[in-house]
Amino acid sequence: MRGASARVALAVEGLSIRFGGLTAVESMSFDVKEGEVVSLIGPNGAGKTSAFNAITGYLPAADGEITYRGKRLNGLKANRIAELGVVRTFQKTSVFAGQTVLDNILIGLHLRSRQYPIAIILRFPFVAREERELAEEAHEILRFVGIDAHASELASALPYGELRLLEVAIALAAKPTLLLLDEPVSGMNPTETANFMKTLARIRERDITVLLVEHDMKIVMGVSDRVVCLNQGRIIAEGAPAHIQRDAEVIRAYLGERYARAQD
Amino acid sequence: MKRLGTLAGLLFLFSIPLWLGNFYLLHVLIITGIFIIAAMSLNLLLGYTGQLSLGHAAFFGIGAYVSSLASLGFAVHLLPDWLVTLDPQPVWLGMACAIVITGLCGFAIGKVAFKVRGAYFVIVTISFAEVVRLVALNWDELTQGPMALNNIPPLSVVIPGLVDITFVGKPANYYLVLVFAILTYAIIARLVRSRAGRAMIALKENEALAASVGIDVTKYLVLAAVVSAAAAGAAGALYAHYVRIVDPNVFLFIYTVTMVIMVVAGGKGTLAGPVVGGVIFGLLPEGLRSLAIAPEVQWIVYGVLMILVVYLLPQGIVPALRAYRQRSRSLEPQDAPGANASARQAMP
Numbered sequence: 001m002r003g004a005s006a007r008v009a010l011a012v013e014g015l016s017i018r019f020g021g022l023t024a025v026e027s028m029s030f031d032v033k034e035g036e037v038v039s040l041i042g043p044n045g046a047g048k049t050s051a052f053n054a055i056t057g058y059l060p061a062a063d064g065e066i067t068y069r070g071k072r073l074n075g076l077k078a079n080r081i082a083e084l085g086v087v088r089t090f091q092k093t094s095v096f097a098g099q100t101v102l103d104n105i106l107i108g109l110h111l112r113s114r115q116y117p118i119a120i121i122l123r124f125p126f127v128a129r130e131e132r133e134l135a136e137e138a139h140e141i142l143r144f145v146g147i148d149a150h151a152s153e154l155a156s157a158l159p160y161g162e163l164r165l166l167e168v169a170i171a172l173a174a175k176p177t178l179l180l181l182d183e184p185v186s187g188m189n190p191t192e193t194a195n196f197m198k199t200l201a202r203i204r205e206r207d208i209t210v211l212l213v214e215h216d217m218k219i220v221m222g223v224s225d226r227v228v229c230l231n232q233g234r235i236i237a238e239g240a241p242a243h244i245q246r247d248a249e250v251i252r253a254y255l256g257e258r259y260a261r262a263q264d
Numbered sequence: 265m266k267r268l269g270t271l272a273g274l275l276f277l278f279s280i281p282l283w284l285g286n287f288y289l290l291h292v293l294i295i296t297g298i299f300i301i302a303a304m305s306l307n308l309l310l311g312y313t314g315q316l317s318l319g320h321a322a323f324f325g326i327g328a329y330v331s332s333l334a335s336l337g338f339a340v341h342l343l344p345d346w347l348v349t350l351d352p353q354p355v356w357l358g359m360a361c362a363i364v365i366t367g368l369c370g371f372a373i374g375k376v377a378f379k380v381r382g383a384y385f386v387i388v389t390i391s392f393a394e395v396v397r398l399v400a401l402n403w404d405e406l407t408q409g410p411m412a413l414n415n416i417p418p419l420s421v422v423i424p425g426l427v428d429i430t431f432v433g434k435p436a437n438y439y440l441v442l443v444f445a446i447l448t449y450a451i452i453a454r455l456v457r458s459r460a461g462r463a464m465i466a467l468k469e470n471e472a473l474a475a476s477v478g479i480d481v482t483k484y485l486v487l488a489a490v491v492s493a494a495a496a497g498a499a500g501a502l503y504a505h506y507v508r509i510v511d512p513n514v515f516l517f518i519y520t521v522t523m524v525i526m527v528v529a530g531g532k533g534t535l536a537g538p539v540v541g542g543v544i545f546g547l548l549p550e551g552l553r554s555l556a557i558a559p560e561v562q563w564i565v566y567g568v569l570m571i572l573v574v575y576l577l578p579q580g581i582v583p584a585l586r587a588y589r590q591r592s593r594s595l596e597p598q599d600a601p602g603a604n605a606s607a608r609q610a611m612p
């Protein structure tokens with residue numbers, strides 16, 4: 001799947017995003033191929049989250065084309081884009097805080113469920129059966145990210161590290177084929193970060209394509225097939241992790257001299 | 265165990281007319297029951313989708329008027345030379361029309377809420393109720409305006425050779441309202457414990473995240489608004505055929521406020537909340553009156569109690585009781601697996 005011959009999953013072409021007079025992203029073009037892990041890096045304010053928002057239907061693109069598996073995403077509502085298999089997490093921690101961890105996942109399983117209002121009200125037999133299957137599946141997802149022990153706790157009561165895992169679990173429940181993670185390990189301690197890297201490896205084993213925004217270079221360099229570096233809304237470099245690490249422009253704009261020296 | 269409790273509760277409710285000799289009290293229970301249906305319907309919107317409808321009395325009033333007009337018949341000039349007439353219809357058909365038409369109104373309001381949320385939704389619903397009230401007040405030819413619709417027939421159900429009941433008198437209407445209340449409760453309970461209810465809760469808790477997992481939040485907001493409005497409309501129709509007179513005052517803001525108080529005090533977003541709140545704030549005025557307190561003092565007591573409940577139990581009575589029960593349970597020594605189970609049970 002990682003070979004150059006793999007098919008393009010996500011294609012972003014000439015994407016521009018503006019907030020009034022401010023241009024957050026300027027004619028950005030990049031591809032993510034099926035099965036790849038691509039990282040989007042760059043300093044704060046570079047436009048990474050804005051790009052995520054445009055791809056997933058939370059912001060209109062001022063210009064450019066976004067296509068996923070040949071289908072144009074521009075103008076689609078966020079929930080329609082999720083139906084196409086493109087699911088994202090949020091930079092700012094985002095869960096259904098007043099619900100239990102299990103219910104958070106059950107909400108995330110929305111697209112996996114076939115119940116409709118009349119069947120629910122008249123209690124058709126398949127509804128109860130489906131509810132049991134969904135609960136089963138929810139626990140499986142919680143086990144996958146390693147927080148099943150917290151299933152019946154309120155999400156708001158979770159420790160920070162588990163909370164970030166819950167966010168990923170909610171996204172996984174929506175059965176993504178392309179998962180966009182916006183700074184998933186920010187705020188995690190080193191042990192939690194190391195565990196998250198393992199989880200990420202198992203996510204890609206499930207044939208889920210990943211687009212990652214992350215500042216932790218150990219993760220970025222460790223998991224990415226390719227890295228796209230953004231600065232002030234423009235792509236300044238793109239390539240294999242090893243190549244990006246040595247790119248003079250990337251070092252100047254983002255990584256810094258000290259990081260570059262530490263690598264040698 | 266829980267089943268048994270429910271069954272005992274239902275048996276108790278059904279037994280009340282058998283031993284309660286006081287017809288005035290039975291009347292109070294009927295009116296309270298009708299308000300509880302309306303409060304349950306409001307709770308679906310307010311407690312589950314998080315949208316405050318401050319025009320909920322509009323659905324109640326439309327239900328009352330539609331059902332009354334259909335069963336009384338009418339003749340109105342839609343244009344100077346275009347007369348539309350309707351012969352009196354059976355009451356059950358009128359009630360069905362009331363439910364369908366209020367459901368459609370809910371659909372329209374839900375669609376509007378697609379564009380406006382929060383404070384704007386509140387304003388839209390208030391305006392809607394006010395417009396409907398003005399129509400009821402001023403369209404004399406249809407509604408008799410402030411003269412009120414009189415002599416509204418009671419509901420009668422006739423299946424030749426099988427059933428022939430006319431719901432006049434207190435006990436019959438008590439049972440009618442009780443059955444409608446149970447049906448409403450069951451429908452809402454099934455909805456909120458399903459995929460649809462989870463989608464509504466997701467909308468209330470975190471709309472952006474809900475959309476990110478593929479939930480069409482508008483669709484579920486509209487569903488909640490339709491069911492909510494239809495149930496409120498049914499309550500209004502029950503009211504009309506019980507008191508048998510309807511005037512534009514059914515649209516008054518105070519009725520919406522009463523429903524909101526019942527829901528908020530009882531506990532929004534819980535199934536039992538509007539029932540508990542409805543029982544307390546429906547029976548309280550009568551309780552105070554029976555203590556022979558002056559009406560002004562009654563209202564002051566009512567208001568103070570309301571403020572106390574909201575101040576001391578901001579989540580409402582039902583969630584507060586649950587939290588209390590859970591705390592006292594977790595103080596007892598217990599074996600490990602029980603801990604999770606009790607936490608789960610505490611969820612609505």
Ligand SMILES: Nc1ncnc2c1ncn2[C@@H]1O[C@H](COP(=O)(O)OP(=O)(O)O)[C@@H](O)[C@H]1O
Pocket residue numbers: 019022024042043044045046047048049050051
């Ligand atoms: N909703 C918004 N309104 C106005 N400006 C915004 C908004 N969101 C982001 N921006 C601006 O767009 C630029 C890119 O921000 P962002 O995409 O969040 O960057 P990153 O995720 O790379 O840190 C920044 O200058 C930021 O201030």
Ligand SMILES: [Mg+2]
Pocket residue numbers: 048049050091
């Ligand atoms: Mg960001």
